[in-house]
Amino acid sequence: MRKFLYFLETIDLMRMVLGICILVDGYPLIFFFRETLKLAPGSTVFTAAVFAVGLILMVPFTVLRRLYRPNMTMFWMGLGFITLCIAYMFTYLGDPGFRDYDKDMIYYAYALIFLFLLINIPNDIARVFILVVVLFTFVSNLGLIYSLITNPSWAIGQRATITLGDNDDGSGNPHVFSRNAFMGVVACAIWLIRSDTNILLRIFALFAGVINLAVLVLTQTRSSILALIIAITLFLAFNVRPPQIRAVVRGIFRPVTLGVVALGVVGIALFLRRYYDVYAVLYGYVLGFAERNLDNIYALVGAKAQGAAYKATLDDSAANRSVSALFFSNVVTGHIHMLILGFGYKYLYLDVPVLESLTNMGILGFFLFGGVNAMCLYYALGIMRTNPNQLSVFLAYFYMLIMVAAFTGGRPNEISFWIPLALMTRFMGIEHLFPEYLQEHRHIVYAPAVPATSPTN
Template sequence: MRKFLYFLQTLDYMRMVLGICILLDGYPLIFFFRDELRLAPGSTMFTAVALAMGLVLMVPFTVLRRLYRPNITMFWMGISFLLFCIAYMYLFNPYPQVTDFTKDMIYFAYVIIFLFLLINIPNDIIRVFVPVVILFTLVSNLALVYALLTNPNWVIGMRATIVLGEGDEASGNPHAFSRNAFMSIIACAIWMVRPQTNFLIRLFCFFSGVFSLAILILTQTRSSVVALIIAIVFFLSFNVRPAQIRTMVKGLLKPIPIITICLGIIGLMFFFRKYYDAYAILYGYVVAFIERNMENVYAILGMKAKGADYKAVLDGSAANRSVSATFLNNVLVGHQYKLILGYGYKYLYLDIPVVEALTNQGILGFILFGGLNAIAVYHSVRVMRTNPNPLNTFLAYFYTLLMVQLFTNGRPYEISFWFPLAMMIRFMGVEHLFPAYLSDRPHLLNEEQYQVVANGQPTR
């Protein structure tokens, strides 16, 4: 009976995590059902209802009866910035005639409700969080592959995304799918290297992670690739020591590892020969990605590319950030006083969220938004070093994507920033308050915060 109740409780935690996943990473599946299966093409209402379903799934049975302490500093900074944005929207709005007040208020309300529900959700979701993320992102990746295979207009070389709209107005959002792939890679890596994970699940995580990496390459999004490189560097810095490298090298120089490596290389050669098209596709995407980014480097330096007669030019997103940098420079040179209060709500789309918080919301907006993210960076690096539990470790590495996007794309008001930031507010910096049985390294818990009593249960 006890095992059955434990199983039901696990299902309940998985329900809550599924709701969190819909809010954090629901757009790939929303686009699939809404636009690919044409249940409600282009419908904003469909998106709002889908996100609301995620909020409903998050509601615990103990709602309003048991609250959990978030990171108080981050909580008040986040709430203050959201309220500050709402005040600017109504009181300091340079474009009131074009602002969709209802839509913006709904999204702000979703963020606040999401944060409120997170404070009600028990810490025990930690033990099921990463597996649910792995399954959720895998389904989203499979939905994208299905959409690409059934789209007659998609050809090799195009960015992998689900087409939104029709005709000349058709477009896509590859960033949503690259974010999903990035989350999958991080979650699979965390669960694969975890000592408690059995061999079959590790094998599943490995292949799911490789599949997600291929999706990430197909989306051709710079921010996700840069974030993945940063995440790998952090992981190697905090988890691989010189002594471990020396031990590994000595182990590889033995006969059996050498034979295994040789057989693996031979196997890869036969695989690429048999499935050369797949290899050529991924290779072409990598080369095109490098060439496109080198083109931006050449353009910034005013250099030539592809021959002496061809002058490199910035692509659209890079050109927009260049214009944004020029605008900020002009403000700093001749209109510094404007930064005290800012230019107003959504005055100018800079494509650099942290800078837009300064120019649009002024010094206070920059302090709140920038300070919140600075604290998130601090806790992320600390968690990467200690790996206290799977959920916090996932959030720490996932935040590298948001850290890159702070300077590359988006706006400081977007829910794509605020749902992950709400997770950071709820779980980061408060690991010492979690029960010891949820920690992968209980010996790292602050002994002043926890004392183990006779029955083995931790108390504060």
């Protein structure tokens, strides 16, 4: 009977985590059902309805009867920024043609309801969180792959995304798919490095992780690639020590390890020989990605990338940020007093959210938006050092993507920021409040253990 009740509790926790995933990472599946399966092409009502379903799934049976403490400093700062945005929207507009009051209020309502429901959700979701994220991101990737295969207008070399619109010229948003892939990579890695992960689950995590990496390459989004590099660097810095490196090196030269490596090399060689086109496609994407970024670097320094007759140019995204930097420089040198209150709600799209929070929302907006992000980074680094539980570890590395986005794309008042930040507000910096049975750092092994040596007299 006790096992059956534990099973029901697990299913209930998974239901709530599924609702969280829909709010944080629901766009890939929404686009799949909306555009690929043609259930509601171009419908924002369908998107809002799916998000509403996610909120309903999050409602615990103890709603309003049991509340859980979030990170209170981040909570009040985040709530303050959203309140400031709403106040500016109705009293201090920077865009004279702004008419999207209802649309923006719906976004803020979703963010606030999401945060309220998170306060009602128990900390016990930590034990099923990674499982649901791995499955959710895997299914989302399958939806993208199916869409690419069945889309006659998509060709190898284009960015992987689901086309929005009914014609071949429809646009897509590869960033939502790269976020999904990044989340999947982090979740799969957590499963793989845990010493107590079942071997079948570990094999599935490896398979799903490879698919996530492939999708990350196919989407060709610089922010996700940079975030992944930062996450890997921080993981190695915090979790790999010289004794562990020596233990790994010793383990590599064991006969069994050498045999497995040899079999792996042979298997990869046979795979590439049989499916060389797959290798060629991924190689082409990586090479094209590198060339495009080098072209931006050449353009910034005024160099010529390909001979005397060719002059490198910035792509649209980099060019927009260059213009934003010039605008901010002009403000600082000639109109610095405008930064006290800012230029008004949505005055100018800078494509650098941290910078836009200052120019549009003033010093207070910059303090609140930048403060929440700074605290997330502070707690993320602490979590990476201690590895207290699966949920906290996932959020710490997931924040690397949000951190990069805060400097490279979007607007500070967008739901794409405040839904993840609300999740981090609820669970980051409060690991000490988790019950003992959720403290799993003792189960996480990142490298072969180094045998202890007995002290000598």
